Every structure is written in C-alpha cells, then in structure tokens.
Amino acid sequence: MAREDGRKADPQGPESTPLWRNRDYNIWWSGVAMSKLGTSVSTLAFPLLVLASTGSAAAAGVVGTCESVGLVAGLLPAGAAADRYPRRALLVGSSLVQLASMGIVFWIVAAGHLWLSLIAVLALVQGLASAAFAGAAAPLVKRIVPESQVRTAFARVEARDYGAQLAGAPIGGALFSWARWAPFLLDALSFGAVALACLFLRTPLGPDAADRPAERPPLRRDLGAGLAFIRGSAFLRYALLWMALMNLFFTGIGFMFIVTLRRHGASPSQIGTAESIATACGFGGALAAGWVVRRLSGYRIILFVSWMVAAGVGGIMVLASRPWLAALCLGASIVFVTPLNVVFASGMVAMVPDAMIARVMTSANMASQSCGWLAPVVCGALADGLGVEVPLIAIAVGLALLAAANHVVPVVRQLGEPPESSRESEPRTDPDERTVL
Structure with a gap:
C-alpha cells in the first residue's frame, strides 16, 4: 500500500x-x-x-x-x-x-x-x-x-x-x-x-x-468517473439496479409496517415497541453476519436473502393484527439483509482501484438511494385508495421478481466464495474480467 x-x-x-x-x-x-x-x-x-x-x-x-x-x-x-x-x-x-x-x-x-x-x-x-x-x-x-x-x-x-x-x-x-x-x-x-x-x-x-495524474482532469469528468466505471462492469450495473429497487421496497416496508399496524388497532406505544423488536433482531443479525459471510458464498447469501425478505412481507400481512409477531417477521427480514449488505459492500470495495474508490462508492450510494423517496408517496396513495394489503402485496411481488432474477442473471455468480478461499490476492481491473471476491 x-x-x-x-x-x-x-x-x-x-x-x-x-x-x-x-x-x-x-x-x-x-x-x-x-x-x-x-x-x-x-x-x-x-x-x-x-x-x-x-x-x-x-x-x-x-x-x-x-x-x-x-x-x-x-x-x-x-x-x-x-x-x-x-x-x-x-x-x-x-x-x-x-x-x-x-x-x-x-x-x-x-x-x-x-x-x-x-x-x-x-x-x-x-x-x-x-x-x-x-x-x-x-x-x-x-x-x-x-x-x-x-x-x-x-x-x-x-x-x-x-x-x-x-x-x-x-x-x-x-x-x-x-x-x-x-x-x-x-x-x-x-x-x-x-x-x-x-x-x-x-x-x-x-x-x-x-x-494522482500529472494533470488533473476537469472536475466535470471526475464527477462522472464513478458512474462510468459502474457502467463498464456488468456486475455493478446489475447490483446497483437491484439495490436501488431493494431500497425502494424496504422503504415501503418500513412505512407500511407502521400504517398497517395502526390500521389494525395497534397503539403508538405498541408500534414503537414492535419497531424496537425488529431493530433488536437486526442487531442480532449484524452480530452474526461475520460468522455467516465467512462460511457461505456471496451467491448463496443473495439467493437465500432474496426469498426470505419476500416471505417476511407475507408474514407481516398475515400477522398484522398481532404486532409482536409482525415485528418478528420484519426483524427476520432485517436479520437476513445484514449479511447481504456485507457481501455487496466488501465485493464492491474489492473490485474498485483505490485511486477512484471514493468516486465509485459515492456514485453507488447515490444510485442505490435514488428510488427510496418514492415509497411513502406511492404506498400511502395505494393504502388510502385500495387498502393496506395492496401495497404490501405489490412489495412482496416485486421482491419475488428480484429474487427470481438472481437465479437467471449470470453476473450474480461473480459473488463467488468467501475471501479465505480466493486464489487471487488482487482484483483484476479489466471491465470485462473483473473479479468481485
């Protein structure tokens, strides 16, 4: 270094x-x-x-x-x-x-x-x-x-x-x-x-x-360099689209969790306690994430997480009248997402050269957050017009489609095995041959 x-x-x-x-x-x-x-x-x-x-x-x-x-x-x-x-x-x-x-x-x-x-x-x-x-x-x-x-x-x-x-x-x-x-x-x-x-x-x-280059390129070119690097990698293009949609759905889940429990008669204190239960589950999952990512390949983690999050939304719909059980369903989804966050973050860091890692990671962060603001507006309109079940069903269907896409998109397999089993010490930087982990 x-x-x-x-x-x-x-x-x-x-x-x-x-x-x-x-x-x-x-x-x-x-x-x-x-x-x-x-x-x-x-x-x-x-x-x-x-x-x-x-x-x-x-x-x-x-x-x-x-x-x-x-x-x-x-x-x-x-x-x-x-x-x-x-x-x-x-x-x-x-x-x-x-x-x-x-x-x-x-x-x-x-x-x-x-x-x-x-x-x-x-x-x-x-x-x-x-x-x-x-x-x-x-x-x-x-x-x-x-x-x-x-x-x-x-x-x-x-x-x-x-x-x-x-x-x-x-x-x-x-x-x-x-x-x-x-x-x-x-x-x-x-x-x-x-x-x-x-x-x-x-x-x-x-x-x-x-x-550092002898002559710095124009700032405008630097601003777009991270997005250009992402466009050059099939894996990063798919990963960021996938994460942007996941963030959209997760923002919708968080919003609809509160709305659904309230519509089913839960008091504000019960909703607050339910959210604390879900957060505690996420904390427990974060503590176990290191153990998980050392033993499972990123590819297996993303497949497992994708389907379990969709199942968790289904559980919220079924158990909305029981706040504590609904909270456990939400918490289970958060538990499974934590290792996925680790896989994506470590995978992206591994494949990006240090000289431009800040530009790529901030571009990725911006792209992944680009859709989240839509969720409360859309979910609120659907819930008011058609009932709280409709946006939850839409979210579950969207999550299921994302899970199915992971089985058929070839670049997802680039997540590979845990880093301890990797045979390469340095990632390649050819846009057509990049190795994630």
Missing part, C-alpha cells in the same frame, strides 16, 4: 492479526460509533422538537427532507473530492462542520428560539457534510484491514450501526424529556469524537501520490 507521500508502506500488518488488535480499525470503529449514536439521538429529537413547537407534521418533514437532499446532492462531488484531496483533512473538516451546525441547533434550542428556516438550512448543511464524510470514508476499511478480513470488518460495521440505532432512540427520548437541547449537544460532541479518531489514525488514508 502506498503512503500519502507516494512511498510504499504496509500499515495493515500481518494478516493473521485479529481485528480486535488492529489499532486503527478499532479507533475508527469507536469514533464512528459515537457519531452514529449521536446522529440516532438527534434523528429522533428533531421531529419531536418541531412537532412540540409547531404541531405540524409537514414542518417536521421539512427538516428530514432537507438533510436527505443535501446528502444525495453532495455524494458525487464528495467522491471526486476524496480522490483528489487528502482524505484525512476531508474527514476532519466535514466532522467539524457538523459539530458547528449541530452546536448552533443546540444554542438556539437552549435559548428558546426555534427558527424553522434556520434549522432547515442547518439540516441541509448536515446532509452536505455527511456526503463529504461518506466520500472520504469509503476507502478506509480497505486501507486499514487486510483483504482477507474485509468482510468481517464490514460485518462489525453493520453491528455498530444497528447498535447505535437501537440505543439512540431510547436515549434520545429520555434526553429530550429531560431537556430539549440535550440530544443536540450530545450529537455535537459526537462529531468532535469522530474528528479526533480520524486524527489519531496512523494508516495513510490517501489518495496516494502515485495514483
């Missing part, structure tokens, strides 16, 4: 070293865990704050929409920047911007002045900074862990994110009940923690001097 000054280095150390002894991975994991926890806390607190102050659900939705718009709009420029400029500086800088914006939110809430327009602008800034952070963070796992441990590292990332989500909701609710400003202060401090973690990493984060 190249150092940031262009000289060769091997920051990963011996591949036999377990992850729990990998200093940089553990610092990175812990710093981002703090940031994810803070974000989970403020994600709950923002709509509670706006609802308590204005009583308007539409106003509460404006904040979340602004942040989502900032994230999606910033991903392509963030990927180009991360392959042009020092990634450590981008990570620290974006974290400090988020600290400052959340600090302003804390200040205006503590002062008792809720300016919705200012909070919406700050949410947009948060989304843009999150995109910058995501772009610079995309190559980090590949940089700081050996190739044979990439899947395990991503599995632990999934466990971290589910754990933060599971803990963030009750912590956020308790802090908001104690003092409305408290969740935003915690989130601001969490961005400081991840900024410090990035400063303490010893591994050169790139981009390496040897990978």
Whole structure:
C-alpha cells in the first residue's frame, strides 16, 4: 500500500492479526460509533422538537427532507473530492462542520428560539457534510484491514450501526424529556469524537501520490468517473439496479409496517415497541453476519436473502393484527439483509482501484438511494385508495421478481466464495474480467 507521500508502506500488518488488535480499525470503529449514536439521538429529537413547537407534521418533514437532499446532492462531488484531496483533512473538516451546525441547533434550542428556516438550512448543511464524510470514508476499511478480513470488518460495521440505532432512540427520548437541547449537544460532541479518531489514525488514508495524474482532469469528468466505471462492469450495473429497487421496497416496508399496524388497532406505544423488536433482531443479525459471510458464498447469501425478505412481507400481512409477531417477521427480514449488505459492500470495495474508490462508492450510494423517496408517496396513495394489503402485496411481488432474477442473471455468480478461499490476492481491473471476491 502506498503512503500519502507516494512511498510504499504496509500499515495493515500481518494478516493473521485479529481485528480486535488492529489499532486503527478499532479507533475508527469507536469514533464512528459515537457519531452514529449521536446522529440516532438527534434523528429522533428533531421531529419531536418541531412537532412540540409547531404541531405540524409537514414542518417536521421539512427538516428530514432537507438533510436527505443535501446528502444525495453532495455524494458525487464528495467522491471526486476524496480522490483528489487528502482524505484525512476531508474527514476532519466535514466532522467539524457538523459539530458547528449541530452546536448552533443546540444554542438556539437552549435559548428558546426555534427558527424553522434556520434549522432547515442547518439540516441541509448536515446532509452536505455527511456526503463529504461518506466520500472520504469509503476507502478506509480497505486501507486499514487486510483483504482477507474485509468482510468481517464490514460485518462489525453493520453491528455498530444497528447498535447505535437501537440505543439512540431510547436515549434520545429520555434526553429530550429531560431537556430539549440535550440530544443536540450530545450529537455535537459526537462529531468532535469522530474528528479526533480520524486524527489519531496512523494508516495513510490517501489518495496516494502515485495514483494522482500529472494533470488533473476537469472536475466535470471526475464527477462522472464513478458512474462510468459502474457502467463498464456488468456486475455493478446489475447490483446497483437491484439495490436501488431493494431500497425502494424496504422503504415501503418500513412505512407500511407502521400504517398497517395502526390500521389494525395497534397503539403508538405498541408500534414503537414492535419497531424496537425488529431493530433488536437486526442487531442480532449484524452480530452474526461475520460468522455467516465467512462460511457461505456471496451467491448463496443473495439467493437465500432474496426469498426470505419476500416471505417476511407475507408474514407481516398475515400477522398484522398481532404486532409482536409482525415485528418478528420484519426483524427476520432485517436479520437476513445484514449479511447481504456485507457481501455487496466488501465485493464492491474489492473490485474498485483505490485511486477512484471514493468516486465509485459515492456514485453507488447515490444510485442505490435514488428510488427510496418514492415509497411513502406511492404506498400511502395505494393504502388510502385500495387498502393496506395492496401495497404490501405489490412489495412482496416485486421482491419475488428480484429474487427470481438472481437465479437467471449470470453476473450474480461473480459473488463467488468467501475471501479465505480466493486464489487471487488482487482484483483484476479489466471491465470485462473483473473479479468481485
């Protein structure tokens, strides 16, 4: 691996070293865990704050929409920047911007002045900074862990994110009940923690001097380079289309889960508990994901997951009048999806050259999220006009079609065997012969 000054280095150390002894991975994991926890806390607190102050659900939705718009709009420029400029500086800088914006939110809430327009602008800034952070963070796992441990590292990332989500909701609710400003202060401090973690990493984060062209291409070409790389790979084209549709259906499942339980008489507290049960299942699945991906090929995982998610939606329809059982069906789907996330993330990281990994991964992230916003609108209209069963049936049918496609599309078999059995230490970069794992 190249150092940031262009000289060769091997920051990963011996591949036999377990992850729990990998200093940089553990610092990175812990710093981002703090940031994810803070974000989970403020994600709950923002709509509670706006609802308590204005009583308007539409106003509460404006904040979340602004942040989502900032994230999606910033991903392509963030990927180009991360392959042009020092990634450590981008990570620290974006974290400090988020600290400052959340600090302003804390200040205006503590002062008792809720300016919705200012909070919406700050949410947009948060989304843009999150995109910058995501772009610079995309190559980090590949940089700081050996190739044979990439899947395990991503599995632990999934466990971290589910754990933060599971803990963030009750912590956020308790802090908001104690003092409305408290969740935003915690989130601001969490961005400081991840900024410090990035400063303490010893591994050169790139981009390496040897990978930088003598003359930088125009920024417009860099913005489209990630999408161009994806178009050159049959596997990536299919994977991103598949993930975009899966995200659409999963967003619909999350929305319809709440609507369906409510229509069947569940109280808000029962729905909240049911969602906690489902999240706990996802956390358990994330803890087991490392064990699963080390023993099953990616191809078997994607086939199994595809059909089980469709079956889980069917279970929600049948058991909607029993919130706890319906929650277990949703939780089972989340459990099975976690190893799939690991397979796709590690597979994409393995096949993309470091010199353009940020552009490709941010382009992939943008593409995979491109359809999700449609789900609540479409599902809500179908549920109001035709009943809650119709959108759930449509989602189940769509998931079944995606599962069937995995049996007949040849490139899905490129997911191959677990990395321990791979005979190649480096992925090929010929667009017609790329190996994923």
